[in-house]
Amino acid sequence: MPDLESLYAKLDLPAVPMHTNVTYHSVPIITDPSTGRTISESLDIVRYLDETYPSTPRLIPEGNTMLIHGFAMLFAKQTFGHLVMLIMSECKLNEASLGFYEKTRPAYFGVPTYADLKLTGEARRKEVESLKAGLDGIAKLYEVNGKGEYVMGERLSYADVVVAAMLKWWSLNLPEWEEVKGWNGGRWARALELMDEKYGQVL
Amino acid sequence: MPDLESLYAKLDLPAVPMHTNVTYHSVPIITDPSTGRTISESLDIVRYLDETYPSTPRLIPEGNTMLIHGFAMLFAKQTFGHLVMLIMSECKLNEASLGFYEKTRPAYFGVPTYADLKLTGEARRKEVESLKAGLDGIAKLYEVNGKGEYVMGERLSYADVVVAAMLKWWSLNLPEWEEVKGWNGGRWARALELMDEKYGQVL
Structure with a gap:
């Protein structure tokens, strides 16, 4: 993670804008050998692939760009604030990344040391319950779909990738993952399994 | 507004569920003379019309039900909490509805009297600034669309109706509406005009 800035420099890639005046160096990054283009930032990669290879199935169907971005924003609003408090000090990191976290995250969250980020008792x-309430809101949305387990019903889209990527992260790092798997009738365990089974080699 | 409960009883319509254990009596309500069905709740009406008259343009295109519900939820999250504090005591109501508001709203918002809901200074x-921040978030989403002024780009959908219905309400009741019209490069004034021009007779 601390090595990403130099990788971006080597690839001559601009940092990704996050908020006004804040940029970051994110993964994944792809280089497409058939065009020579190098692209970072997941959503930009998806749009590039959809536009460059129009004969393959699109992850963002025509007319759905804003709705799918909006869904990603809604999913983040419902979960991320609580999730990050639960998972931040629990992430399995290599030594270099752990050092980077220990150096940067206390200031980011306004606490004296990295150890202070560990939430207990x-x-x-309370954060677990808030995360559950947020996921309840998303689960209710799925119910409006008549058929199909995907956000767009029977059609896979980038919205499902957003959900599965989050769940994958939680499944590997969130101590409460076993509990989450039981919420909303097992929806979240199923959503991750479905994606792992069908597209596991891509994820 | 206080007469809606008796109208629902007369039409033999069940009250609309809002949260667990809370129901309400909402407008619009339609009766379709060709099927004899009476339906309340905007989204249910849209789904009924889309399903019953499949040869007319759909407001919720196939596969978009959850995404559009999600957008409505996101738009509400970004605006409604602040908006309701700004507009609640300013709504132009007839005498019966005003009486109903004066009776029910103080308890709903946890203040002693209806006059206490009037926010000043x-x-x-602060609420105006928060409303602006919420709308900034939605405006940023529109930017991901390449072409077209609608949420789905060049195609009108129920998502635009949600936005326009909110803006229409604000334009008639929110004292700061002239200020809102100048935000985000005039996007909100344009969105309402576009809908008023094209579909004003329906709205």
Whole structure:
């Protein structure tokens, strides 16, 4: 993770804008040998692939760009604030990345040391309940679909990739993952399994 | 507004569920003379019309039900909490509805009297700024669309109806509407005009 800045420099890639005046160096990055283009930032990669290879199935169907971006924003709003408090100090990191986290994250979250980010007891339980409430809101949305397990019903889209990528991260790092798997009738365990089974080699 | 409960009873319509254990009596309600069905709740009406008259343009294209519901939820999250504090005591109501508001709203918002809902000065300015921040988030989403002024680019959908219905309400009741019209390069004034021009007779 701390090595990404130099990788971006080597690839001559501009940093990704996050908020006004803040940029970051994100993965994944792809280089397409047939065009020579190098692209970072997941959504830009998806749009590039959809546009460059129009005869393959699109992850963002025509007319759905804003709705799918909006869904990603909604999913983040419903989960990320609580999730990040639960997972931040629990992520399995290599030594270099751990050092980077220890150096940068306390200031980012306004606490004295990295250890202070570890949430326990009552405070932790409260964030778990808030995460559950956020996921309940998304689960209710799935119910409006008549058929199909995907956000777009029977058609896979980038919205499902957003959900599965989050769940994959949680499944590997969130101590409460076993509990999450039981929420909303097992929806989240199923969503991750479905994607792992069908597209596991891509993820 | 206080007469809606008796109208629902007369039409033999069940109240609309809002949250667990809370129901309400909403407008619009339609009766379709060709099928004899009576339906309330905007989204259910749209789905009924799309399904019953499949040869007319759909407001919710196939596969977009959850994404459009999600957009409505996101738009509400970005605006409604602040908006309701700004507009609640300013709505132009007939005498019966005003009486209903005066009776029910103080308890709903946890204040002693209806007059206490009137937000002024610094507190009001803060809510205006929060509403602006929420709309900035939605405006940024529009930017990901290449072509077209609609949420789905060049295709009108129920998502645009959600936005326009909100803007119409604000334009008639929100004291700061003239200010809102100048935000995000005039996007909100244009969105309402576009819908008023093209579909004004329906709205």
